[in-house]
Amino acid sequence: MGYTLNFAAVWRSFDLLLGGLLLSLQLAAVALVIGAAIGLVLAFALVGGSAVLRRPAQLYVTVIRNLPILVLILFTYFALPQLGVRLDKIASFVLTLAVYSGAYLAEVFRAGLLSVPRGLKEAGLAIGLTPMQIRTSIVIPLMVRNVLPSLSSTLISLFKDTSLAAAIAVPELTFEARKINVETFRVIEVWMVTSALYVATCAVLAALMRAVERRLALPK
Amino acid sequence: MTKPLLEIQGLRKQYGAVEVLKGVDCTMRQGEVIAIIGSSGSGKTTMLRCINMLEEFQGGRILIDGDAIGYDEIAGARRRKGEKEIARQRALTGMAFQQFNLFPHMSAAQNVMLGLVKVKKMGRDEARALAEGWLDRVGLAARADHYPGQLSGGQQQRVAIARAIAMNPRLMLFDEVTSALDPELVGEVLQVIKALAAEGMSMLLVTHEMRFAYEVASRVIFMNKGVIGEEGDPKEMFVRPQTERLVEFLKSSSFQ
């Protein structure tokens, strides 16, 4: 109804958006690597026999997964300093996303661990490997192959969560988009371009994950 | 008489309240080949798994070369040994499973090398050479770089045996290594075991193949409801069983 699209303003600030996208990717990369480590430790605790480890791990997963990530972001950024932990914007967002993704990845990894046949662990024991050697040489490599398909979609949705860093003024993609909105008010155009950037990035991520999957596929 | 290779004294094992091994005693000398037979659920697998510490056990002792497996006894109290020590003891025995349990993400050679590199701390080249040697011995020299998914069941089982033997164990444990195989593949695996027996490898093998037990074993143990029901020379036992249970068992088996 009378609204004509005009992308000129968006193209003028396009490098701002690209810079934001780059930061989004960096945030996601660092946070997800830490998150994966947290998730792995939690997953072993979740499938392990000892209730001393399992209970706290379950509590962690339940609480974190049921909270909106926005609340967690505000907590690390505003409440932790009052408790004496002072991190800058980027560090506190990365920490939050790592903690958040740890809970999601723990569930993904747990399912993967359960799908490694017990007999393989026993075969490892039988040739004299220690439990830790079995984890690193047998269980984790097989678990990773098992979880790749679901890992892909989890990673993508966690990547999209970097958009919430805008709330504490981390200049990632969404923040830059909103900044341009305030300047130009070409809201529709800006969001169209921004979402195209997100969709394209997610498609690339998915394609990469599929390539990894093919790469790691076992010969038949 | 030399020190026995394996001594089992009053071995007891229970799952929850159910006692599965009710005091098993057994002594085995270096170079012996013992076949364990018995009906389903009699505790054969469990016994093998206790020797390898894949199962905890609640009573009795297992000694290999006089060395107590799995538990220390200090002032009458049993304490499980540390993980490292148990891992070392497990490497004294080699085990082949019904379900092969090859590591699917490693080639045949890598499967054999893993223990050599990680447990025996061998260099990769040395380990590779040894692995290829053993794969050759089980007739799979040409398949060293195949993955388990690319091998038939019989080939997989032979790789699994090579993997266990390569660790140079004092004693090999075989748990029904042919029962997951198609009939035409059974022969090739039994052939490998026969050759090992001929070379003087000490072996404990659980099997349902009575004819094989008869041919290859120097002694047969008949397990019955968690204890050893009868034991002796196969030539004797299969022809003149002493207990009624064994008579019955042999009747239902394919041997006769």
Add this chain to the structure above:
Amino acid sequence: MTKPLLEIQGLRKQYGAVEVLKGVDCTMRQGEVIAIIGSSGSGKTTMLRCINMLEEFQGGRILIDGDAIGYDEIAGARRRKGEKEIARQRALTGMAFQQFNLFPHMSAAQNVMLGLVKVKKMGRDEARALAEGWLDRVGLAARADHYPGQLSGGQQQRVAIARAIAMNPRLMLFDEVTSALDPELVGEVLQVIKALAAEGMSMLLVTHEMRFAYEVASRVIFMNKGVIGEEGDPKEMFVRPQTERLVEFLKSSSFQ
């Protein structure tokens, strides 16, 4: 002579470029029990699946009681019949699969009732009574409310047979119904099939159990590379095979 129950004329079926059935002709009378034997890949399963329209076929005709299955021929052109009509025709035959294919979310009785209620539009009470009757006939009266996950393989296969028979088919198709079963469970399923044969049910059964084919079949068809290699009375065929292929096949099979 009465109208044949099943007539297969020049049946051709290909997967892509590979021709799997190369012109099969066969006629079957009401009450006959035909065993189909043949080596792996010869097309036995495919033939059964075409009769039940689980596979499309490219040439020839299949008639049940003179009624063309799956396709109409109008002025020389073949046209697949509508889904509804094909569903109706499938109900003319009953099929039991190698892998049972019971519906895991339904009890044994519900598995049997499903077709009665949905296809035959029977009331639930009537269907339940009928289902229980058939489960009783296959020796599973006490298991009517068990779920497939709670039944042994042999029991599951008997439920699957009851499910097919309850639909009161003109013809039963059995595709190696015992080959996924442990040896000790095979007997109970064959028992059920024998009883059905004795009652005059028309049956086409693919089997690898030569002794069973010999005992139960009124006629044997030997499939070879997509065509019927030989057919005749089992008493004749197994003892005096005519073709060399059959001689070879019987030699490799466990019958002799």
Add this chain to the structure above:
Amino acid sequence: AQDAGSTLDKVLARGTLVMGTGSTNAPWHFKSADDTLQGFDVDMGHIIAKALFNDPAKVEFVNQSSDARIPNITTGKVDITCQFMTVTGARAQQVAFTIPYYREGVGLMMKADGPYKDYAALKAAGSKVTVAVLQNVYAEDLVHAALPEAKVDQYDAQDLIYQALNSGRAEAVATDQSSIGWFMIQNPGRYVDAGYGWGPQTYACAVKRGDQDWLNFVNTALHEAMTGVEFDTYAKSFKTWFGKDLPPPQIGFPVEYK
């Protein structure tokens, strides 16, 4: 404009004014304890409604975020937006601004018990000072105009910049003087104004471009509120939200033509 008819006719026919504004910025547009929308922007809506229907209550407020102010006009979701909207040339190309109803400036606020007492102290501290501001492309330049060396942290909500001040992430906030004034009234004694103002900007309502009738009407309504018959309403509102009494317009020759 005859074919579609002016928004003025549509509003009159509808019987209510649809105005876009926010709900989270005191004293401009926010919720009272009993959950009714109030504030200076809101009062502008009532003034226009009174001009339309002689009933200030006949206005329906559409809640919108700052991002949504222009799109909601251009896509016809609202008849008018009054939401502390700064007049700029770029925006004026997309919407038509009414006459202004307020002139804003930026101020600095600090904690009363904080390390810096006034603007001079802040400026002297140089880069040791972090200033929290609302997200904006000009935010950095704006702060640097007053404090050339200060670090700038941007946030996307008013409460967050106060939060930053409270949690020690920033030593001062730079934001609209009206907001600072309101905040200090709400929290007496805890904060101080640095006593420096800069960065003038004009607030106006906005309507769709190309509808002169409607623009004229709103302009008239606002004009008469600031200088004419509705002056008392405007002045009362001004007193409520900014705490200052307005001198009545000079009687005689209209001030506009001086």
Add this chain to the structure above:
Amino acid sequence: MHDLLTNDLLMFANELWIARLALLKGLGVTVSISLLSILAGSVAGVGLGLGLVYGNRLLRLLLRGYTDIVRGTPVLVLVLASYYIFSTVGLDLGPFQAGVLALAVFCSSHVGEILRGALQALPAGQTEAAKAIGLTFGQTFASVLWPQALRQILPTWVNTAAEMVKASTLLSVIGVAELLLRTQEIISRNFMSLEFYFFAGFLYFLINFGIERLGKFVERKTAVPS
């Protein structure tokens, strides 16, 4: 120090009491957004899943494109698009309707994917056995495939439902007075951000925890004995 703490707590309790109705209304709106979008999204998602599995090539291609684009876009962007893009073509949706539509679209793409996975994981033998007793495709789906797929997707579906509740916060951007916006309104009056954000977080946790429990309960109820 101690007094200060109790004082803060008292102040928070007081503000909470003043804000109780606003919070309650926000909670109600959050719950209705979530319910409506989950409901509509699930119904559409089932259709989508069916199309992805049983549709012809063209339909599958179209639906795949839809699913991938929707899943690759941040929900916030979907919300804004739904609110504005429809009005440029003259279809005027209110913020609530537009928001629910966006969330439902998002939900449908997830449910569609989940259902596709579950249907494709069912053994082909199930369909064949159903065909063999003469069931039509519709009957096969209703009696055999759907009940099995449903049990399989239940846990993931519960996760999606919890995601929708969390995503409902994004409707605050287009002015829907859901729990987060209500919270922000309260904060802009009393400036107690931490306290009220955490209180909102607590409420969201309760909703999601409830959904999780409910899911576990239904899972147990519908488990097939084995």
